[in-house]
Amino acid sequence: MSDTASIASNQRIFWNSEATRRWVTEQTRIDRMFTAVTEAILDSAAPSRGESVLDIGCGTGTILLKMAEAVGPDGQVLGVDISEQQLALARQRIAAAGTTWARVLLDDAGTHDFPAASFDLAVTRFGVMFFADPIAAFSNIRRAMQPGGRLALAVFRPGPDNPWATASLAAIRHLVTPPAPPGPEEPGQFSWGDPGRVRRILDGAGFRDVALTPLDLEFKVGANATEAAEFAMFIGQGARLLHGLPDTTREAARSAFEAFFTTYEGPGGVSLPGGLWLVSAVN
Ligand SMILES: C[S@@+](CC[C@H](N)C(=O)[O-])C[C@H]1O[C@@H](n2cnc3c(N)ncnc32)[C@H](O)[C@@H]1O
Structure with missing residues (x-):
C-alpha cells in the first residue's frame, strides 16, 4: 500500500x-x-437561494x-464524509428537517468522482484537515466547482492558539507518554495551522484569491470542572491518548483533568480560548 493509501485507510x-x-x-x-464557528462559516460562505453546496x-x-435552510428547495446540498456512524445521524437529521434537497454520501471527498463544475460553494467546519494528499484532494474538489465557485473553510490555527484543546494535556503527562507530534505534512487537528501551508495547498490545487482571516473565540468546554474533564476524555488529543488504556489510568486522568479545569471555573462555566482560520478562495 502506498503511504497515501495507508494514511487514508487509517483515517x-x-x-x-x-x-x-x-x-x-x-x-x-x-x-x-x-455555535460561533457555525455562524462565522455561514457569514463567510454567504449561501444564496438556489445555490448548490458541498459540505x-x-x-x-x-x-x-x-x-440547506439557506439555499432552500431550489438549491442542493451534498455532504461527503468517510464516517458511516456520523452520516447515519446526519441522515436522520435531514429526514427530521424535511430538507429533501440535502443528502449525504459515504466516500473520501479528496478522491470521489463528483460531477464536474456542479457546486457554487464548498464549505467545511473542521473536515479538511485529514486528507492524505491535500493538494490532490483540493484539485479534485475544485474540479467539482463552478468557475467562480467559492470556498469557505473553518480550520484550527496551531495548538498553542487552542488552549481549549491542548492546555489540559500537561495535566496527564505523568500518566501517558504523548506520541511525537505529527509531521508538518501529516493529517491532524492542527495540520492547517500554518498559513504558508494552507496557501501552498489551495494555490497548488488551482484556487485564486486565497485569504485567511483569524477568528479568536472562547470555547465553553463544560458547565463546571467535572463536565470539562469528561469532555477532555472524549474529544481531541486527550481522548486519542487515553483511548484503550486501563480504567485505573483513565480514572486518574479524569481526576487530573478535573483539577486542571477547576482553575478555569467561572460563573459562566469553564471556557478556554481557541483560534481558527476562516479560509476563503475562489475557483
Ligand atoms: C473534526 S470532524 C468534523 C465533523 C463536522 N464537519 C462537524 O463540524 O461536526 C472531521 C470530519 O471529517 C471527516 N473526514 C476525515 N477525512 C475525510 C475525507 N478524506 N473525506 C471526507 N470526510 C473526511 C471525518 O469523518 C469527520 O466527520
Missing part, C-alpha cells in the same frame, strides 16, 4: 471507530460549543442543514 478506520463515536453521541453538546467532511450534518 477511515479512526473516523468509524469507538474513539470518535462521541462526535455522534455528543452532537448537541459539540454543536453548542462550536466537505460533513460529519453529523450541522453545517449541511444550515446550508
Whole structure:
C-alpha cells in the first residue's frame, strides 16, 4: 500500500471507530460549543437561494442543514464524509428537517468522482484537515466547482492558539507518554495551522484569491470542572491518548483533568480560548 493509501485507510478506520463515536453521541453538546464557528462559516460562505453546496467532511450534518435552510428547495446540498456512524445521524437529521434537497454520501471527498463544475460553494467546519494528499484532494474538489465557485473553510490555527484543546494535556503527562507530534505534512487537528501551508495547498490545487482571516473565540468546554474533564476524555488529543488504556489510568486522568479545569471555573462555566482560520478562495 502506498503511504497515501495507508494514511487514508487509517483515517477511515479512526473516523468509524469507538474513539470518535462521541462526535455522534455528543452532537448537541459539540454543536453548542462550536455555535460561533457555525455562524462565522455561514457569514463567510454567504449561501444564496438556489445555490448548490458541498459540505466537505460533513460529519453529523450541522453545517449541511444550515446550508440547506439557506439555499432552500431550489438549491442542493451534498455532504461527503468517510464516517458511516456520523452520516447515519446526519441522515436522520435531514429526514427530521424535511430538507429533501440535502443528502449525504459515504466516500473520501479528496478522491470521489463528483460531477464536474456542479457546486457554487464548498464549505467545511473542521473536515479538511485529514486528507492524505491535500493538494490532490483540493484539485479534485475544485474540479467539482463552478468557475467562480467559492470556498469557505473553518480550520484550527496551531495548538498553542487552542488552549481549549491542548492546555489540559500537561495535566496527564505523568500518566501517558504523548506520541511525537505529527509531521508538518501529516493529517491532524492542527495540520492547517500554518498559513504558508494552507496557501501552498489551495494555490497548488488551482484556487485564486486565497485569504485567511483569524477568528479568536472562547470555547465553553463544560458547565463546571467535572463536565470539562469528561469532555477532555472524549474529544481531541486527550481522548486519542487515553483511548484503550486501563480504567485505573483513565480514572486518574479524569481526576487530573478535573483539577486542571477547576482553575478555569467561572460563573459562566469553564471556557478556554481557541483560534481558527476562516479560509476563503475562489475557483
Ligand atoms: C473534526 S470532524 C468534523 C465533523 C463536522 N464537519 C462537524 O463540524 O461536526 C472531521 C470530519 O471529517 C471527516 N473526514 C476525515 N477525512 C475525510 C475525507 N478524506 N473525506 C471526507 N470526510 C473526511 C471525518 O469523518 C469527520 O466527520
